Amino acid sequence: MIELSIIVPVYNEEAILADSVAELIRGFADMGLTAYEIVLAENGSRDRTREIAARLASVHPQVRTFSCAAPNYGAALREGIEGARGEFVLCEEIDLCDLGFHRRALALLRAGAVDLVIGSKAMRGAHDRRPLARRAATRIYNRMLRLTLGFSGTDTHGLKAFRRAALVPVVARCIVGHDVFASELVIRAEREGLRVREIPVDLEEKRPPSVHLLRRVPRVLHHLLRLMAAIHLGIGDRSRASSTKSSSSSSSTSSSSSSSSEP
Ligand SMILES: Nc1nc2c(ncn2[C@@H]2O[C@H](COP(=O)(O)OP(=O)(O)OP(=O)(O)O)[C@@H](O)[C@H]2O)c(=O)[nH]1
Numbered sequence: 272m273i274e275l276s277i278i279v280p281v282y283n284e285e286a287i288l289a290d291s292v293a294e295l296i297r298g299f300a301d302m303g304l305t306a307y308e309i310v311l312a313e314n315g316s317r318d319r320t321r322e323i324a325a326r327l328a329s330v331h332p333q334v335r336t337f338s339c340a341a342p343n344y345g346a347a348l349r350e351g352i353e354g355a356r357g358e359f360v361l362c363e364e365i366d367l368c369d370l371g372f373h374r375r376a377l378a379l380l381r382a383g384a385v386d387l388v389i390g391s392k393a394m395r396g397a398h399d400r401r402p403l404a405r406r407a408a409t410r411i412y413n414r415m416l417r418l419t420l421g422f423s424g425t426d427t428h429g430l431k432a433f434r435r436a437a438l439v440p441v442v443a444r445c446i447v448g449h450d451v452f453a454s455e456l457v458i459r460a461e462r463e464g465l466r467v468r469e470i471p472v473d474l475e476e477k478r479p480p481s482v483h484l485l486r487r488v489p490r491v492l493h494h495l496l497r498l499m500a501a502i503h504l505g506i507g508d509r510s511r512a513s514s515t516k517s518s519s520s521s522s523s524t525s526s527s528s529s530s531s532s533e534p
Protein backbone atom coordinates (compact mmCIF):
# COMPACT_ATOMS: atom_id res chain seq x y z
CA MET A 272 0.00 0.00 0.00
CA ILE A 273 1.52 3.28 -1.14
CA GLU A 274 0.93 6.21 1.16
CA LEU A 275 2.39 8.99 -0.99
CA SER A 276 2.85 9.57 -4.72
CA ILE A 277 5.23 12.37 -5.62
CA ILE A 278 4.52 13.63 -9.13
CA VAL A 279 7.38 15.56 -10.73
CA PRO A 280 6.79 17.05 -14.18
CA VAL A 281 10.17 17.21 -15.90
CA TYR A 282 11.19 18.95 -19.10
CA ASN A 283 14.78 19.33 -20.33
CA GLU A 284 16.17 18.68 -16.86
CA GLU A 285 19.22 16.53 -17.65
CA ALA A 286 21.46 18.81 -15.58
CA ILE A 287 19.65 18.38 -12.26
CA LEU A 288 17.37 15.35 -12.58
CA ALA A 289 19.56 12.58 -11.14
CA ASP A 290 20.86 14.66 -8.21
CA SER A 291 17.39 15.97 -7.39
CA VAL A 292 15.86 12.51 -7.33
CA ALA A 293 18.71 11.31 -5.09
CA GLU A 294 18.04 14.28 -2.80
CA LEU A 295 14.34 13.38 -2.61
CA ILE A 296 15.08 9.72 -1.85
CA ARG A 297 17.52 10.73 0.92
CA GLY A 298 15.03 13.24 2.32
CA PHE A 299 12.19 10.73 2.41
CA ALA A 300 14.46 8.20 4.13
CA ASP A 301 15.25 10.84 6.78
CA MET A 302 11.51 11.40 7.21
CA GLY A 303 11.06 7.67 7.77
CA LEU A 304 8.84 7.45 4.71
CA THR A 305 8.93 4.04 3.03
CA ALA A 306 5.63 3.51 1.21
CA TYR A 307 5.99 6.07 -1.55
CA GLU A 308 6.53 6.37 -5.29
CA ILE A 309 8.23 9.11 -7.29
CA VAL A 310 6.65 9.59 -10.70
CA LEU A 311 8.74 11.46 -13.26
CA ALA A 312 6.21 12.89 -15.71
CA GLU A 313 8.18 13.80 -18.79
CA ASN A 314 6.99 15.24 -22.06
CA GLY A 315 8.69 16.86 -25.02
CA SER A 316 12.25 17.03 -23.68
CA ARG A 317 14.92 17.50 -26.32
CA ASP A 318 17.83 16.60 -24.05
CA ARG A 319 18.68 13.37 -22.18
CA THR A 320 15.92 13.77 -19.57
CA ARG A 321 13.89 10.80 -20.79
CA GLU A 322 16.92 8.51 -20.83
CA ILE A 323 18.03 9.59 -17.35
CA ALA A 324 14.49 9.17 -15.99
CA ALA A 325 14.38 5.63 -17.41
CA ARG A 326 17.71 4.82 -15.81
CA LEU A 327 16.55 6.16 -12.44
CA ALA A 328 13.40 4.04 -12.69
CA SER A 329 15.45 0.94 -13.39
CA VAL A 330 17.76 1.57 -10.44
CA HIS A 331 15.22 2.68 -7.82
CA PRO A 332 12.12 0.52 -7.37
CA GLN A 333 10.17 3.48 -5.98
CA VAL A 334 10.75 5.59 -9.12
CA ARG A 335 8.71 5.27 -12.28
CA THR A 336 8.37 7.44 -15.32
CA PHE A 337 6.25 8.01 -18.39
CA SER A 338 6.62 10.22 -21.42
CA CYS A 339 4.40 11.81 -23.98
CA ALA A 340 5.32 13.74 -27.09
CA ALA A 341 4.59 17.44 -26.69
CA PRO A 342 5.83 19.67 -23.86
CA ASN A 343 2.86 20.44 -21.63
CA TYR A 344 3.29 20.94 -17.89
CA GLY A 345 -0.44 20.57 -17.16
CA ALA A 346 -0.83 17.41 -19.24
CA ALA A 347 2.14 15.80 -17.51
CA LEU A 348 0.78 16.70 -14.08
CA ARG A 349 -2.70 15.49 -14.97
CA GLU A 350 -1.50 12.15 -16.27
CA GLY A 351 0.74 11.73 -13.24
CA ILE A 352 -2.14 12.42 -10.85
CA GLU A 353 -4.53 10.13 -12.71
CA GLY A 354 -2.04 7.27 -12.56
CA ALA A 355 -0.95 7.90 -8.95
CA ARG A 356 -1.41 5.07 -6.48
CA GLY A 357 -0.80 6.81 -3.17
CA GLU A 358 -3.45 7.79 -0.64
CA PHE A 359 -1.86 11.23 -0.83
CA VAL A 360 -0.34 12.98 -3.84
CA LEU A 361 2.37 15.58 -3.76
CA CYS A 362 3.12 17.79 -6.79
CA GLU A 363 6.81 18.62 -6.79
CA GLU A 364 9.06 20.64 -9.09
CA ILE A 365 12.48 19.22 -9.86
CA ASP A 366 14.21 22.58 -9.28
CA LEU A 367 12.69 22.91 -5.80
CA CYS A 368 12.63 19.58 -3.89
CA ASP A 369 11.33 21.35 -0.79
CA LEU A 370 11.37 18.63 1.87
CA GLY A 371 10.22 21.12 4.50
CA PHE A 372 6.98 21.59 2.57
CA HIS A 373 6.59 17.84 2.12
CA ARG A 374 6.96 17.21 5.83
CA ARG A 375 4.44 19.88 6.84
CA ALA A 376 1.93 19.02 4.12
CA LEU A 377 2.05 15.32 4.93
CA ALA A 378 1.45 16.02 8.63
CA LEU A 379 -1.68 18.03 7.77
CA LEU A 380 -2.96 15.36 5.40
CA ARG A 381 -2.27 12.52 7.83
CA ALA A 382 -4.14 14.42 10.53
CA GLY A 383 -7.15 14.54 8.21
CA ALA A 384 -7.26 18.30 8.63
CA VAL A 385 -7.36 19.24 4.94
CA ASP A 386 -7.96 17.94 1.43
CA LEU A 387 -5.44 20.17 -0.36
CA VAL A 388 -2.32 21.93 0.89
CA ILE A 389 -0.76 24.67 -1.24
CA GLY A 390 2.79 25.92 -0.80
CA SER A 391 2.34 29.67 -1.21
CA LYS A 392 5.18 31.89 -2.37
CA ALA A 393 3.19 35.03 -1.71
CA MET A 394 1.55 34.73 1.70
CA ARG A 395 2.86 36.17 4.94
CA GLY A 396 5.81 34.12 6.18
CA ALA A 397 6.90 32.99 2.69
CA HIS A 398 10.39 33.69 1.34
CA ASP A 399 10.53 33.95 -2.42
CA ARG A 400 14.12 34.26 -3.61
CA ARG A 401 13.31 34.41 -7.32
CA PRO A 402 14.17 37.56 -9.32
CA LEU A 403 11.92 40.60 -8.86
CA ALA A 404 10.24 40.27 -12.29
CA ARG A 405 9.06 36.73 -11.52
CA ARG A 406 7.88 37.65 -8.05
CA ALA A 407 5.93 40.55 -9.56
CA ALA A 408 4.49 38.24 -12.24
CA THR A 409 3.24 35.87 -9.53
CA ARG A 410 1.49 38.76 -7.73
CA ILE A 411 -0.10 40.10 -10.94
CA TYR A 412 -1.23 36.65 -12.00
CA ASN A 413 -2.76 35.92 -8.61
CA ARG A 414 -4.56 39.25 -8.66
CA MET A 415 -6.00 38.35 -12.06
CA LEU A 416 -7.21 35.03 -10.69
CA ARG A 417 -8.87 36.80 -7.79
CA LEU A 418 -10.59 39.35 -10.03
CA THR A 419 -11.67 37.04 -12.83
CA LEU A 420 -12.32 33.74 -11.09
CA GLY A 421 -13.01 34.67 -7.48
CA PHE A 422 -9.86 32.94 -6.19
CA SER A 423 -9.45 33.73 -2.51
CA GLY A 424 -5.91 32.51 -1.84
CA THR A 425 -2.47 33.90 -2.56
CA ASP A 426 -0.90 31.34 -4.91
CA THR A 427 -1.93 28.47 -7.17
CA HIS A 428 1.35 27.52 -8.78
CA GLY A 429 4.08 25.24 -7.58
CA LEU A 430 4.02 22.88 -4.64
CA LYS A 431 0.82 21.25 -3.58
CA ALA A 432 -0.25 18.09 -1.78
CA PHE A 433 -3.66 16.50 -1.50
CA ARG A 434 -5.84 13.54 -0.67
CA ARG A 435 -6.05 11.67 -3.96
CA ALA A 436 -9.67 10.57 -3.52
CA ALA A 437 -10.76 14.17 -2.99
CA LEU A 438 -8.92 15.73 -5.93
CA VAL A 439 -9.06 13.15 -8.73
CA PRO A 440 -12.73 13.99 -9.51
CA VAL A 441 -11.75 17.68 -9.63
CA VAL A 442 -8.90 16.90 -12.03
CA ALA A 443 -11.42 15.15 -14.28
CA ARG A 444 -13.39 18.38 -14.55
CA CYS A 445 -10.38 20.53 -15.46
CA ILE A 446 -10.33 21.73 -19.06
CA VAL A 447 -7.09 23.63 -19.59
CA GLY A 448 -3.53 22.39 -19.84
CA HIS A 449 -0.06 23.93 -19.64
CA ASP A 450 0.61 26.35 -16.78
CA VAL A 451 -3.02 27.23 -16.04
CA PHE A 452 -3.98 23.63 -15.24
CA ALA A 453 -2.47 24.06 -11.77
CA SER A 454 -4.55 27.19 -11.17
CA GLU A 455 -7.71 25.55 -12.45
CA LEU A 456 -7.22 22.62 -10.11
CA VAL A 457 -6.84 24.85 -7.06
CA ILE A 458 -9.69 27.18 -8.02
CA ARG A 459 -12.10 24.35 -8.78
CA ALA A 460 -11.19 22.65 -5.48
CA GLU A 461 -11.91 25.89 -3.66
CA ARG A 462 -15.18 26.51 -5.52
CA GLU A 463 -16.34 22.94 -4.84
CA GLY A 464 -15.92 23.41 -1.10
CA LEU A 465 -12.88 21.22 -0.49
CA ARG A 466 -10.80 21.99 2.58
CA VAL A 467 -7.89 24.00 1.19
CA ARG A 468 -5.01 25.29 3.30
CA GLU A 469 -2.10 27.47 2.20
CA ILE A 470 1.21 27.24 4.00
CA PRO A 471 4.18 29.54 3.34
CA VAL A 472 7.22 28.20 1.48
CA ASP A 473 10.83 29.24 1.33
CA LEU A 474 11.43 29.18 -2.40
CA GLU A 475 14.88 28.82 -3.85
CA GLU A 476 15.28 27.41 -7.36
CA LYS A 477 18.24 25.30 -8.40
CA ARG A 478 18.23 26.95 -11.85
CA PRO A 479 16.22 29.55 -13.82
CA PRO A 480 13.02 28.29 -15.53
CA SER A 481 13.37 26.63 -18.92
CA VAL A 482 10.67 28.73 -20.58
CA HIS A 483 11.03 32.52 -20.50
CA LEU A 484 8.38 34.37 -18.53
CA LEU A 485 7.24 36.61 -21.43
CA ARG A 486 6.88 33.67 -23.81
CA ARG A 487 4.36 32.14 -21.41
CA VAL A 488 2.08 35.19 -21.28
CA PRO A 489 -0.05 34.76 -24.47
CA ARG A 490 -0.83 31.13 -23.69
CA VAL A 491 -1.64 31.88 -20.08
CA LEU A 492 -4.05 34.65 -21.13
CA HIS A 493 -5.70 32.38 -23.69
CA HIS A 494 -6.24 29.66 -21.12
CA LEU A 495 -7.50 32.11 -18.54
CA LEU A 496 -10.15 33.30 -21.00
CA ARG A 497 -11.20 29.70 -21.65
CA LEU A 498 -11.43 29.07 -17.94
CA MET A 499 -13.52 32.19 -17.35
CA ALA A 500 -15.89 31.16 -20.16
CA ALA A 501 -16.20 27.67 -18.66
CA ILE A 502 -16.68 28.71 -15.07
CA HIS A 503 -18.90 31.74 -15.57
CA LEU A 504 -20.78 30.84 -18.75
CA GLY A 505 -20.51 27.06 -18.86
CA ILE A 506 -18.87 27.27 -22.31
CA GLY A 507 -16.62 24.26 -22.85
CA ASP A 508 -17.16 23.12 -19.27
CA ARG A 509 -17.41 19.42 -18.77
CA SER A 510 -17.97 16.78 -16.21
CA ARG A 511 -15.93 13.75 -17.13
CA ALA A 512 -16.04 10.51 -15.25
CA SER A 513 -13.01 10.31 -13.04
CA SER A 514 -10.38 7.89 -14.12
CA THR A 515 -7.90 6.62 -11.64
CA LYS A 516 -5.68 4.55 -13.85
CA SER A 517 -4.20 2.87 -10.85
CA SER A 518 -0.90 1.19 -11.48
CA SER A 519 -1.19 1.92 -15.18
CA SER A 520 2.37 2.95 -15.83
CA SER A 521 5.22 0.55 -15.71
CA SER A 522 8.41 1.16 -13.82
CA SER A 523 10.18 2.04 -17.02
CA THR A 524 9.65 4.69 -19.65
CA SER A 525 6.53 4.08 -21.66
CA SER A 526 5.07 6.14 -24.43
CA SER A 527 1.49 7.07 -23.99
CA SER A 528 -0.68 9.70 -25.50
CA SER A 529 -1.59 12.57 -23.25
CA SER A 530 -4.96 12.42 -21.57
CA SER A 531 -4.95 16.19 -21.35
CA SER A 532 -7.81 18.23 -22.65
CA GLU A 533 -5.56 19.85 -25.17
CA PRO A 534 -2.46 19.62 -27.26
N1 LIG B 1 6.55 17.45 -18.26
C1 LIG B 1 6.78 18.76 -18.31
N2 LIG B 1 7.35 19.38 -17.25
C2 LIG B 1 7.57 20.71 -17.32
C3 LIG B 1 7.25 21.48 -18.47
N3 LIG B 1 7.62 22.77 -18.23
C4 LIG B 1 8.15 22.79 -16.99
N4 LIG B 1 8.15 21.55 -16.45
C5 LIG B 1 8.62 21.13 -15.13
O1 LIG B 1 7.89 21.86 -14.16
C6 LIG B 1 8.71 22.23 -13.07
C7 LIG B 1 8.75 23.76 -12.93
O2 LIG B 1 9.29 24.31 -14.11
P1 LIG B 1 10.13 25.66 -14.15
O3 LIG B 1 10.81 25.72 -15.48
O4 LIG B 1 10.99 25.75 -12.93
O5 LIG B 1 9.03 26.76 -14.17
P2 LIG B 1 8.65 27.84 -13.07
O6 LIG B 1 8.48 29.11 -13.77
O7 LIG B 1 9.55 27.79 -11.89
O8 LIG B 1 7.27 27.33 -12.64
P3 LIG B 1 6.22 28.14 -11.80
O9 LIG B 1 6.01 27.29 -10.59
O10 LIG B 1 5.07 28.17 -12.72
O11 LIG B 1 6.76 29.49 -11.50
C8 LIG B 1 10.08 21.61 -13.34
O12 LIG B 1 10.14 20.37 -12.70
C9 LIG B 1 10.09 21.47 -14.85
O13 LIG B 1 10.96 20.46 -15.33
C10 LIG B 1 6.65 20.79 -19.61
O14 LIG B 1 6.35 21.36 -20.64
N5 LIG B 1 6.44 19.45 -19.45
Ligand SMILES: [Mg+2]
Nearest residue numbers: 364366476480
Ligand atom coordinates in the same frame (compact mmCIF):
# COMPACT_ATOMS: atom_id res chain seq x y z
MG1 LIG C 1 11.09 26.83 -11.21
